[in-house]
Amino acid sequence: MKNSLILFFLLLTGSAGFCQGPTIIGDSKTQADDDLDENALKDFNEHAKQKVEMFQNYLTIVADKTQPLEKRLAAQRQAEDLFIKGKDIFIEVSSKNSAKKTKYSVMDYLERVFNAQGYTQVKITFYDTCLISDWKKVGNGKYESVATIYQQFEGYFQGKLKYSDRTSKTVELDLDKMRDTNYDSSARATVLLGNITVEHTTAVKVN
Amino acid sequence: MKPLLGLLLSLLCNSVCGQVVFPAGLQLDTLIYTNEPFMVIRYAAPEPFMLSRLDFTDDFRKRFNYETAPTGKKMDDTLQRQLSRKVCLESLFDQTDARVNRRMNFDRRYFQAKEILIDQIIENELYLPGMDSTLYASLNFTADYMGKEVSGTLYLKKVKAPYSFRWKIIDASVPFLHSQKDPEYVKTVLADTTLKYIRSNAHETNFLSLYSLLRSGTPLLKLTDESGVNNRALIALSKSIQTKQCVLDQFSVSIFIPVTDNWVVKLENFTRESENSGWLISDLYSELSGSQLPHLLRNYFPGLYQPLKPSSK
Numbered sequence: 001m002k003n004s005l006i007l008f009f010l011l012l013t014g015s016a017g018f019c020q021g022p023t024i025i026g027d028s029k030t031q032a033d034d035d036l037d038e039n040a041l042k043d044f045n046e047h048a049k050q051k052v053e054m055f056q057n058y059l060t061i062v063a064d065k066t067q068p069l070e071k072r073l074a075a076q077r078q079a080e081d082l083f084i085k086g087k088d089i090f091i092e093v094s095s096k097n098s099a100k101k102t103k104y105s106v107m108d109y110l111e112r113v114f115n116a117q118g119y120t121q122v123k124i125t126f127y128d129t130c131l132i133s134d135w136k137k138v139g140n141g142k143y144e145s146v147a148t149i150y151q152q153f154e155g156y157f158q159g160k161l162k163y164s165d166r167t168s169k170t171v172e173l174d175l176d177k178m179r180d181t182n183y184d185s186s187a188r189a190t191v192l193l194g195n196i197t198v199e200h201t202t203a204v205k206v207n
Numbered sequence: 208m209k210p211l212l213g214l215l216l217s218l219l220c221n222s223v224c225g226q227v228v229f230p231a232g233l234q235l236d237t238l239i240y241t242n243e244p245f246m247v248i249r250y251a252a253p254e255p256f257m258l259s260r261l262d263f264t265d266d267f268r269k270r271f272n273y274e275t276a277p278t279g280k281k282m283d284d285t286l287q288r289q290l291s292r293k294v295c296l297e298s299l300f301d302q303t304d305a306r307v308n309r310r311m312n313f314d315r316r317y318f319q320a321k322e323i324l325i326d327q328i329i330e331n332e333l334y335l336p337g338m339d340s341t342l343y344a345s346l347n348f349t350a351d352y353m354g355k356e357v358s359g360t361l362y363l364k365k366v367k368a369p370y371s372f373r374w375k376i377i378d379a380s381v382p383f384l385h386s387q388k389d390p391e392y393v394k395t396v397l398a399d400t401t402l403k404y405i406r407s408n409a410h411e412t413n414f415l416s417l418y419s420l421l422r423s424g425t426p427l428l429k430l431t432d433e434s435g436v437n438n439r440a441l442i443a444l445s446k447s448i449q450t451k452q453c454v455l456d457q458f459s460v461s462i463f464i465p466v467t468d469n470w471v472v473k474l475e476n477f478t479r480e481s482e483n484s485g486w487l488i489s490d491l492y493s494e495l496s497g498s499q500l501p502h503l504l505r506n507y508f509p510g511l512y513q514p515l516k517p518s519s520k
Binding site: 124202 | 248249370423457479480
């Protein structure tokens with residue numbers, strides 16, 4: 001049980017800020033039938049980094065039991081909205097104590113983060129290195145890429161360090177047009193998150 | 208007594224200034240930490256290994272092609288004057304490999320093959336094209352087969368599709384299964400014309416797409432190339448997965464890249480926290496190296512063990 005509780009925290013990274021809703025960027029010139037040029041794709045690198053950071057932000061709120069319940073539930077919903085819809089998307093978790101990696105659906109994963117217990121304090125170090133691979137065209141107006149992120153996690157119970165590790169994770173990214181009537185009826189491009197996998201997990205010494 | 212003293216001290220300090228300051232060496236009860244936030248977020252500059260790691264096979268190609276340095280920086284004229292291509296190429300090899308370490312299990316044949324390959328790449332100015340058209344993979348898996356933990360290997364090839372690339376399963380090594388013919392099963396699988404394929408996105412080496420497809424009931428046989436439907440090992444594996452006798456679990460991936468007709472390099476993902484990490488060369492296949500390519504892949508590299516042609520220069 002303890003191990004499973006530890007696992008739920010392993011993907012938590014990012015800042016404590018509270019971001020509002022998914023960002024839509026691009027303009028009405030971005031049509032699904034068009035290829036995006038190199039500069040446009042570079043812009044989407046920044047957008048992709050923001051999306052990954054938003055997910056990290058939401059997770060820190062979902063897990064934070066000192067935050068108001070409504071805020072945590074809203075963060076949970078907004079985190080879900082960052083992912084590709086209509087496909088089986090997995091989030092993988094790991095532990096330094098086991099080579100096994102476990103996969104959860106996005107909803108199950110967020111639910112587990114929400115209900116996680118076992119620590120009285122969590123410290124997360126977010127490394128300023130969100131590496132985005134080159135975008136690859138996979139369809140008409142559709143591109144895919146991957147982000148790599150590093151994080152250090154420390155979980156304390158009543159002031160004592162109970163678990164710490166450093167993980168590297170990859171986040172699949174889909175770039176596609178999206179029709180969002182909240183903004184206007186024109187087609188806009190946005191980045192959505194896909195599967196998140198753990199590349200490696202190592203023990204760290206904490207001072 | 209000490210915990211109680213700590214508690215009193217903290218209450219006093221909190222009520223006066225909101226800050227807790229403890230005399231050095233004083234042991235305090237952990238209850239006093241209640242005013243610390245639950246979640247503490249910190250930011251840190253990336254460590255060198257995070258920037259130099261070859262996270263993606265594209266990173267490997269760029270360093271091979273002398274477009275990026277081992278530090279992860281983009282190459283320019285100044286950097287190229289400081290850093291030879293040989294240094295970049297050497298950094299693509301697993302430096303913990305005992306075969307190239309004179310203090311460990313040094314293997315002169317492998318060491319010389321490595322040196323020859325690097326020299327040939329530099330002399331003949333060899334560059335890798337887009338990786339997508341020339342990738343092969345072996346996927347070692349563990350599985351639960353009727354309550355027993357077993358292991359096997361799938362072999363895959365990246366093929367071009369409209370707009371993108373896909374992985375096709377080309378063969379399998381499944382020693383825990385009896386290979387079998389089953390024309391009726393093959394007919395049933397082929398009767399379903401729904402398009403199913405293993406996506407080859409930027410995260411090409413993870414094969415989560417394969418995991419998802421199998422989990423959703425897609426027959427493995429639908430993910431093979433044309434000859435795969437007559438492959439008895441693949442038929443047996445496909446049936447056992449569909450009937451849930453066999454449940455695939457963990458995957459471990461190796462990538463095979465032909466550098467020339469005579470050389471194939473094997474990449475593995477080294478996940479250590481070191482600057483020499485990520486997708487690195489773990490083996491070389493040629494007439495010179497002494498390593499044998501997995502036999503199920505050998506048909507795809509017919510010139511591999513032919514005598515080397517003399518250098519063009």
